Amino acid sequence: MVLQKKLNYGFNGYQVPSIPTASRSARGRTTIRKKHDSNQIQAFEILASVAGNFLQENESSVLDNAASAKDPHAFIDLNIKHKQEDEGGSFKRGLFEQGTFSGVASPCVTGSQGGHNSQRIMGDSSLFGNHLEGQGQNVLEREDERIIHVKGSFDRLIEPDRRNLGSLPNDSTGRKLVHRDYDENFVRCTQLISRNNISGSTPDMLKLMEASPFTSDMKNSRDSSVHEDSQRMYPFKKRKFFTQTSSSASDRGSHCQGIFDSSDTRINGANHSAAIEESSPMAGKRVHPGSRDCNVKLSIKSFKVPELFIDIPETATIGSLKRTVLEAVTAALGDELQVGILLQGKKFRDESKTLIQTGISQDDKHHRLRFMLEPRYTQIAPPTYNKDPCLLTTGSRQKIFRQPTSLTLQQGTYNVSQEHSLTKFESCVESDHNAVSSLTDNSVNNNSSKCRTLVAVPAVNMGMGPLAMVPFRHKSGNRDFSRRRIRRPFSVPEVEALVQAVEKLGTGRWRDVKQSAFDNVKHRTYVDLKDKWKTLVHTARISPQQRRGEPVPQELLDRVLIAHAYWSQQQCKHQLKAM
DNA sequence: TTTAGGG
């Protein structure tokens, strides 16, 4: 029942320090528990070197350079961008100063939300996704086994959601079509393996990034599951403490929860670009004294995670796999991490020095800039964010607690025939064609014109400094967090069903509409349907050229307008009667 | 919980 085949994934990611242990509860659930004495974080290093303007001048050398790294454990690809100060898209150093590490973990591109005090950091999961997807076929191939081990590079266990494990179906027979919904995916992650066991199979990250196997190999796969969420992002959304204990979305119960700090933080992202920006109070202070016209932009393009073992049912979707991995990565990064700076092998402690003063910003390939992830000294005063971007830290203001997610996989044969009636969806196997289209717009912030890249070379495998032993999470308590649901564009058949239902029931009875046409579609809530109708009406009113996504047949849009007009009128009549 | 709307 449990795996035998191990799939190797090259996660571009951090070497994740903390290693919780997994255990099984009586109910067979896998839970994550911190090992008593491994409740610590191993510091690890990311070695980087300034490599000049390669993005522009010699990108291939960068790739080669990085690719030649022998130690797969941790290398990080950084961009340093010199950018003329311009109000529009200037880099905000805030992130580095305040440093949500999660933002680093997920290559981030964020647009500053003008006028918002809150930060919205969109992290990118595609980085993981591409790799996973690239080998996702392997997963799909394993149909004879219930569980598949996914071996990545990650020093950490992932924990499934305890809440829904119980719902893991034992049997797929006799089930009717089910949605392949993340929320129904069950993922079990149990053990981890030595970090050294990379099997040499850890794909070169950079190459993967270039090749993006998923897009090339999976694109034509018949199994839409391969497509599923290929380009999706999994933003984390922070919740306000003490508010909203439940969500209206019915299918969110199994989402992992956690807590972010009180600022509104989002993680989201774009493909492989790793520009990191942040809108924050710090944004206004980004000008370095003495170098006010030249910012150094650092962006972590990629990173590798040592090893990760996941037990995952073969019936799990690629999407759930991705999510699991992402979950693990983000969870592992958690809080309590900070980044130390090593310059030429020595820890650089003077945070007041500027990049220029330290030479980091210079076009110098010999600086050997390193970053070191390390536990945060709890007894240490919070880093001074305002001073120097050299220290990335999760910072006290940016606590991000995460809990492993639970993905329950509704086992069941995924029926390709996609039987659906116009009025009732019992199976929704969309292939999300249009999800792809929205992704071209990444790396927006990569103004490569003045971009330098720090090529990370593999870190010397050590990093067990004195800081290595620190409780991973000594602060327990509120960990509630939920993530934004994945985007699931409505397919045409769904739209048709919706239209038909609304034609029949009207626009004010979304619960009935849901029940009528989407009763078995768990990921479509009545709110979703209502929202979709709203957008449909809007879509129908705008010119076809302005429409995006999978085109909805004009005929349907016409019906939308008609139905909308009709029911609006009915509503008016009712209101008049009531008066 | 649903509805209705703004974000």
Place this chain on the structure above:
DNA sequence: CCCTAAA
């Protein structure tokens, strides 16, 4: 899609 005030 999310968040929420209202119903």
